[in-house]
Each structure stands twice: as structure tokens, then as C-alpha cells.
Amino acid sequence: MSDKSVAVVTPVILAGGSGTRLWPLSRKSYPKQFVPLLGEQTLFRSVVARLSGEGEGFAFARPVVLTNATFRFIVAEQLAQEDTDPRAIIIEPSVRNTAPAILAAALHLSASDPEAMMLVAPSDHVVPDAEAFRAAVSQGLAAARSGDLVTFGIQPTRPETGYGYLQVVARPDGSGQPIKLARFMEKPNAARAQEMLASGDHLWNAGIFLFAARDLIAAFEKHAPDVLAAVRPAVDSAEGDLGFLRLAAEAWDAAPDISIDYAIMERADNLSVVPYDSGWSDLGGWDAVWSHAGPDAAGVTVSGEATAIDCSDTLLRSDSEGMELVGIGLNNIIAVAMNDAVLIADKSRSQDVKLAVEALKEKGAAQAESFPKEHRPWGWYEGLLVGERFQVKRIVVQPGQSLSLQSHFHRSEHWIVVEGTAKVTIGDGVTLLTENQSIYVPAGEKHRMENPGKIPVVFIEVQTGTYLGEDDIVRYEDRYARG
Template sequence: MPISSADTFHITPVILAGGSGTRLWPLSRKSYPKQFVPLLGETTLFRSAARRLSGENEQFAFSRPLVLTNSLFRFIIAEQLALENIDPAAILIEPEGRNTAPAILAAALHLLAKEPDAVMLVAPSDQVVPDVAAFHAAVGKGLAAARRGDLVTFGIRPTRPETGYGYLEAAAKPDGSGQPVKLASFVEKPNIARAQEMLATGNYLWNAGIFLFAAKDLVAAFEKHAPGILASVRSAVEQAESDLGFLRLAAEPWSQAENVAIDYAIMERADNLSVVPYDSDWSDLGGWDAVWSHSQPDEQGVATAGAATAIDCRDTLLRSESDGLEIVGLGLNNIVAVAMNDAVLIADKSRTQDVKLVVEALQRKGAPQAEAFPKDHRPWGWYESLVVGPRFQVKRITVLPGASLSLQSHFHRSEHWIVVEGTAKVTVGDDVQLLSENQSVYVPVGAVHRMENPGRIPMVFIEVQTGSYVGEDDIVRYEDRYARN
């Protein structure tokens, strides 16, 4: 990254990284939503967003980002930022989801305490913006309006009568220059007839949920239009506590903040609004139909990923998300099929916006696949259950370089560990030893134990649990570098 000169104007990115992403089930779930999985290519939407919101150009340079997320995702975010060599200014942990108004305000108050004239660019972490240069140019065009006190939002030039997006009504028809225009109103997701009317006028843009403004101007807007939210969030920020490099917002005042989107709390009430029209490619990947269209389908309209084979198919998406699981489509038309090792989705492509109904149905029947991802991510790495029986469980566990499981014991189970990749440092009681590939160790019931990876490559081991109870809550932690209770 180029080194900015002293007179370069800086913008602080604020990345919103919460949400459940149910419309892309089964690959996106509550425990591991779409921004963290590789939907298009090898990288993730979150990593792409972090990369897009870095660097500099002739008009401005991005400062280190602020990230808003929850406790469940904090280590995933730290890991993915590290893969991009990005050191965040702060990762703010929301005690509970309260929608975008409190989250964005918390970022503004945190930033304002350090930089009174700070300008912030707020963006979701789950969008596809292929042309980074065009995006940076659009930010540059909105910068003058933000610096003179406007609250700037970004609107995507619509290419079809879309019913899945909210719209922004520009006060005047954009002239194609990309310069900001006065924002007249926000419009809820329309029906198809209304969407066709808005497309024909040329005054309406898709609401991208991206904002640019000075932190002090946003706080002033809350003082005027939502003082109750401001009081609660200010207390949550002032009482925030540092935790392993994260900043935990105070739970009690945070819970008092209204659960509301910034569009409703502020943007629909303010009169100092501008919108930057954006003509380049953009998607929020809000459904499997959007993933299909961005997956470079062939001349028959077929897109595949993983171990997938299409025979005499048209306008179809086939994805295998598990090693060794082959998915084959024969004679399919307008179908989405996504196969994982614990769940398979087969849907008409025209119904992909209704996938949330699938998740709701699974939740009602108590199926763990509704929310739980088969690969369970932890601060030290991840694990996946290979076989589960009434008195045993077999897991494959990956420990990142330099990472360590907690020092722990179990009341109801013993464990066998077999190292299959890398080198492990194993503690069982007072015995500490190094294990290499194809070596194993036994952990009796009640023994205090720990597994560490002292090496520079990921370490993988197979864990065989046996006992009367093999649930994840059968654990006593004595020491944990990640401060988990």
C-alpha cells in the first residue's frame, strides 16, 4: 500500500459484518453467514470488502478500518483481516444485534473521540463490487458533498425492475456524470408494476446501503432526529471494555437502543441528503439467482462449482461444497442445487428469494442445519464432526499455527487424539510431549489436557470421544488465551 503524504485526505472505512444470510442457505447460516464463505472464487466477500476499502488514489486515502460485528464472528474477522495484511483500527463487538442505526452511530462516536473532523465510509461486508477503481471514483465524487455537511448515500443505476431492493428517489434525473444529486425520498421494496414504473422514469436508484459522511454530522443528525438512540449508544461506547484487542460495547445501555435501520432513524428524516449514482456492476448477492448470474454461466446458462457435473441442463446452478461429494444434474432447467455434507438445497431458480422459508421450516422442526454450519469455527481454528453416535463422536480438528485449545477437562468422556498433519504439543496432566504425524495420545476422563500447534503450518488431528455424554458443554476451562469463560 502506498504511503500517504501528510496532506492526503483520509476516509475511515466502517465495515458492517453481522447478519445471518439466510437467503443463501445452506452455504450461509447464522453461525457462519455469507460474507465469510467463498461464494465467488477462492476469497470471501468480507475479505474483498476489506481489500476494496483500503489503499489510496489522487483524492483520498483509506485509514485503517473499523469493523462492527458480534462476539461469535470476532475471531473469524481478525483471521480474515490478517490474511489481507490489514490491521484494523478497532473491531467493535455488539452485545446483541440492534440493526444499522446503533451500529453506525457507535462507530461514529468511537471515531469522533479520536478525530473530530473524521469522515467515514460505511459499507456492508457482503456485497460484490468488481470494479474497485469505479467504486473509488464514486466515493471521490461524493466526498465534496460529505465535507460540506451532507449525508451521502450511494444508489445503483437499475438494470431491471427489481423487487428485492429498496430504492432511492433522486430529486432530478442523474445526468450520467456520477456527480451527487439531491435525494428526495427512500422507497420500500416495490411490487413488479411499481418497479417497472420507477425504472422508466430514470429518477430511481437501488439503495446500496453504503453511506459517506463526517462523523460529527451524523451525530448531529441523531441529536436532532433520534436523541434516545444517541443517549443509549453514547453510554455503550463510553463504558466499552477492551477484550483481547476487541472493544466490547457495554451491554446494558446497548440493549436500550432502539432496534432500527439508519434509513428509518435518520436518513428519511434528514434534509441534508445527497445520492451518488453508481453505474458499474454491483450486487448484494441476495439469493442463489444472483450467485448464478455472477458465476459466469456458460452458453447454456449453466454454472458449476466444486465437484459438479451438468448434463443437458439449462439456466442452472450446481454446487458441491464438500470434498468427495459429487453432484450431477441431468436434464435440469432453471434449477439451483447446492449440496453440503449435512444438507442439500434443490430449488426453482425463480423461487430463490424464498429460501428463508426453508430455514424457517427447519427451525420449526428443530433441525440443527437451520443455523449451525457443519464446520464449527473457533478462535484457534475449526472442527467438524465426522461421525456421531449415542456414546461416541469422531471429529476432524484443525489448529492454526501458533494457536492453542484451552487447558480443560471433561466429566463424561475420554478422548483419543491422532495427529494426521503437522506437529502437536500435547499436555495431559503433568506430561507434555510433541506428537508428529501418525502419533497418538489417550486423554482419560477428568484429565486436564490441552492441544497446541507450535509449528508454522496448520495442524490437523482426529479426535475420538467416548463416554456417556459427548456434548460441547461438557467442558471445564482452567486457562484460555482467548478469554472464553
């Protein structure tokens, strides 16, 4: 960095997780960070916006995002919605927890600037006051520049048992200045959480970190060399792919599945904590969503096409167009309705939603993991009706995008355009279809749908055949490099 008085901080955003505690809205195929849980902006887009611009004594650089192959086009699309050109979107070949992921970002940054300053943040947290958070980053910069690994501790407001804790060497004095860390604490039971709250020297572990790339790499050399031995070759042999950076799979898969807390933070002695008390949540359950959604005087929050009558301390949420959700006389209830699944739970049991996912997995229900709206690099589709030998889908193709040139062995398709103009290839023929026009695609015929216009193309697809699975597809050309 040419000007040592102004630090350049590179956001490193972790966006590969797939939690279940906000089922049915958050699922393995489309987790909570990409969903507009609070307002119109997704949690991922919120963190991208928050980690941009300038703070006192520093400026944010273009972000590095770590995700997996499934979410890569969703990440790219939502970055574009924030007019953000990332420094890199790094693709993790398999799930290996936060330690390998953060180390991969550090190695990538240090290749061009060993002194690169990194701010690591999950993509699924709520931090309402962006300016206050930037001020906290400013507070931590001096410690990070001097070689400390800085973490951010949230001033607890209740005896929470769902978070890990950070014990600091002295009570925070309200200045926001970094305090040396005494030790990490695992999630406590209720009695211990009450003691921690009363002591005043314990903070919630937010999983947000600030440090120089070289200092983190040095920490891995000392405390977790096995992680470094796997991740370094995965980064060194990474390959570019359509604007993404794919880590080398064989080396990456050898990395231990371990968190940054266990690998480094619980072992290092150069740790500081920035106390933060301006609002934070990991939205770890529907009770947290209820709280942050701004309940009315009766403690009721409604979202979408939902109506509450004589209810109290209740969340009613409809996330499907045309799905009316009505609650009458409810108290302390969470009710979330989608077109393929409905959750009704006592608000005090919010942390047990994962039990519903486990139960659905055991019975083989697709709703356990699959989102009703399947996102693709060209747009999305959703199933409308399924029969034994037919199914009906609504498909949206974004402007300038196209499906692959493909064919199917076991099904034929009818396409009816209901919005926009589509360019359709069937065999050697090319046809332009506008609203209310249709075309037939025989089984075995090569075909493609493209959107040459400036508005989305919406069409209804009716499939008929002996087998209708998504794996009945042969791709001949694909701009998104899918197999």
C-alpha cells in the same frame, strides 16, 4: 486533517449480519460474508481490499469493523489474510440493527477527530470494479465535506422488488455527480418497480454511506436522540479485550433495534446521492450468485466437484470435499450440496430459501443454523461420524495456536495426529506427537492440544461417553478469554 486537499476516509465495515437466503452455505453460525462465494476470496475480504489504498483526492485509513462476539476471531483472521491492521474491531453485545452500529463507529472516531470522514459499507456485497467505486467515493467527498449525508444509489437494470429505492430530484446525467435525494422508497411490488425503472429518477438503495462523524452525530441529536442516549454510554464505557473493543452491554441493550434508514435517512434534509452504474449486488439469493458466477453459453455455472449434463440456466455447486454433484437435463434449477444438507430449488424461487430454514427450525434440525465446520479462534473442527455414545471429529489447529486447558465430566477422548506436530498436555505430563501417533485423554483429566510448529496440526478425535455435548467443558486457562 493537516492537508485539507486530501481527505482521509475511514472505512466502517458492518460484519455482524447472519442472513439465510443463501442457505445451506450461509448459516447463522457462519454467514455469507465469510464464505468464498465467488472465487477464492470471501466477500468480507473483498470489501477490506476494496476499501484500501487511495482514490482521487482521498486515501483510505485503517478500517473500523463492527461485528459480534461469535464472529470476532473470524473477522480478525480474515483481516490478517488481507494484511490489514484494523483501527478497531468493535464488538456489539447484541443485535441492534445498523443505526446503533454506525453511530457507535461515529462516536468512536469522533473521540479523536470530530471531522473524521466515514465510508460505511456492508461486508456481504459484490462490487466488481474497485476503481470505479473509488471514483464514486471521490465524487461524493465534496458534498460530505460540506455537511451532507451522502448515500450511494445503484442504477437499476431491472424492475427489482427485493431492494429499497432512492428517488432523486433529477435523472442521473452519467457524470456521477451527487444529486439531492427526494425520498426513500420501500421495496415495491412488481408494477411499481416497473414504473420506477421507467421513470429514470429512481435508484436502488445500496446501504452505503459517506459522511463526517460529527454530521452523523448531529443528525442523531436531532432525529433519533433515544438511540444516541443509549449508544454514547455504550461507547464511553467500552473495554478493550484481546485487541477487540467491547461495547458496554447494559447501555447497548437499551438501544432501539432500528436501521439507519428509518432512524436518520428518511428524516434528514441534508441528503445527497451518488449514482453508481459499474456493477453491484447484495447477493441476496442463489439466482444472484448464478448471475455473478458467469454462466456459460447454456446458462450453466458449476462450482466445486459438480458436473452438468444437458442442463440450462442452472447452478450446480458442491461445497464439500469428496461430494460429487451431477445434474442431468436440468433447467432453471439451483442445486447446492454440502456434507450435511442439500438444497434443490427452482431458480425463480430463490427468495423462498428462507422458508427452508424456517421449516428446519420447526423440526429442530441443527442444519437450520449450524455450519458443519465449526470455527474457533485456534482453527476449526467438523463432525465426521456420530453414534449414541461416540462421535468422531476432524480438528485443525493453526500454527502457534492452542486449545484451552480443559476437562470434561462425561467423556474421554482419543487423539490421533495425521498431519503436523502437536504438543499435548494431560495432567502434569507434556508429550510431543507427530504424524500417526496417538494419545488417550481420560474423562475428568485436565488437557490441552497446542501447535508449536509452522504448519497446521490435523488430528482425529474419537469421543466416547454418556454425554457428548459441546457444553461439557470446564476451562482453566484460555488465551482467547472465553468463559
